[in-house]
Amino acid sequence: MTLELPEAHTIIDNADCLHGEAEVVAALDAMAAAMTARLASSNPIVYTIMNGGLIVAGHLLPRLRFPLECSYLHATRYRQETSGGALNWKVAPTDDLRGRSVVIIDDILDEGHTLAAVIEYCKRQGAKEVLVAVLVDKDHDRKAPGVSADFVGLKVEDRFLFGCGMDYQGYWRNTLAIYAVKGL
Ligand SMILES: O=P(O)(O)OC[C@H]1O[C@H](OP(=O)(O)OP(=O)(O)O)[C@H](O)[C@@H]1O
Numbered sequence: 147m148t149l150e151l152p153e154a155h156t157i158i159d160n161a162d163c164l165h166g167e168a169e170v171v172a173a174l175d176a177m178a179a180a181m182t183a184r185l186a187s188s189n190p191i192v193y194t195i196m197n198g199g200l201i202v203a204g205h206l207l208p209r210l211r212f213p214l215e216c217s218y219l220h221a222t223r224y225r226q227e228t229s230g231g232a233l234n235w236k237v238a239p240t241d242d243l244r245g246r247s248v249v250i251i252d253d254i255l256d257e258g259h260t261l262a263a264v265i266e267y268c269k270r271q272g273a274k275e276v277l278v279a280v281l282v283d284k285d286h287d288r289k290a291p292g293v294s295a296d297f298v299g300l301k302v303e304d305r306f307l308f309g310c311g312m313d314y315q316g317y318w319r320n321t322l323a324i325y326a327v328k329g330l
């Protein structure tokens with residue numbers, strides 16, 4: 147669904163900014179430092195989960211000054227909704243993952259069903275280890291069992307978020323700051 151321009155503006159004008167640009171940049175810096183300490187000698191293959199991981203990966207990858215390969219996968223389960231449904235794999239990894247360290251980058255760990263499926267897929271393909279980096283870990287007790295992120299930028303309250311890759315009805319992925327939709 148396409149939002150009319152006035153509605154798209156109303157959404158961001160009325161939203162609560164939970165983390166401004168400077169906080170997001172500091173979080174990305176800290177994530178990159180932790181990832182470098184853990185992965186600099188691992189020769190990892192780094193997957194961005196499209197579409198939400200796009201902005202985070204665009205900021206994070208240039209901060210990782212060690213050898214790695216980049217790729218992407220596309221899995222979605224929210225479509226234009228504010229609650230998740232069945233996972234739809236649009237593009238699965240095609241690389242040979244046997245014996246590799248795999249890193250998954252995404253915007254948000256919410257209920258964790260997306261990451262659970264991606265992690266399981268990579269392990270089934272023979273990955274040696276699968277590590278997860280998310281900018282946002284949403285704070286609630288509805289997580290899929292056993293799913294957690296290894297590198298987290300920000301713990302954010304349990305509201306519907308947008309910005310820095312996260313969308314509201316397909317819009318406003320293209321901010322660095324993180325917002326919560328008014329009333330959600
Ligand atoms: O932890 P979960 O509850 O599974 O939710 C997290 C996932 O939801 C979002 O993707 P979405 O399905 O909205 O697709 P998109 O990336 O194309 O927006 C987000 O980018 C994560 O991949």
Ligand code: HPA
Pocket residue numbers: 224254256257305306307308312313314
């Ligand atoms: O809070 C959210 N906002 C946008 N996309 C999402 N996908 C899972 N949770 C969210």
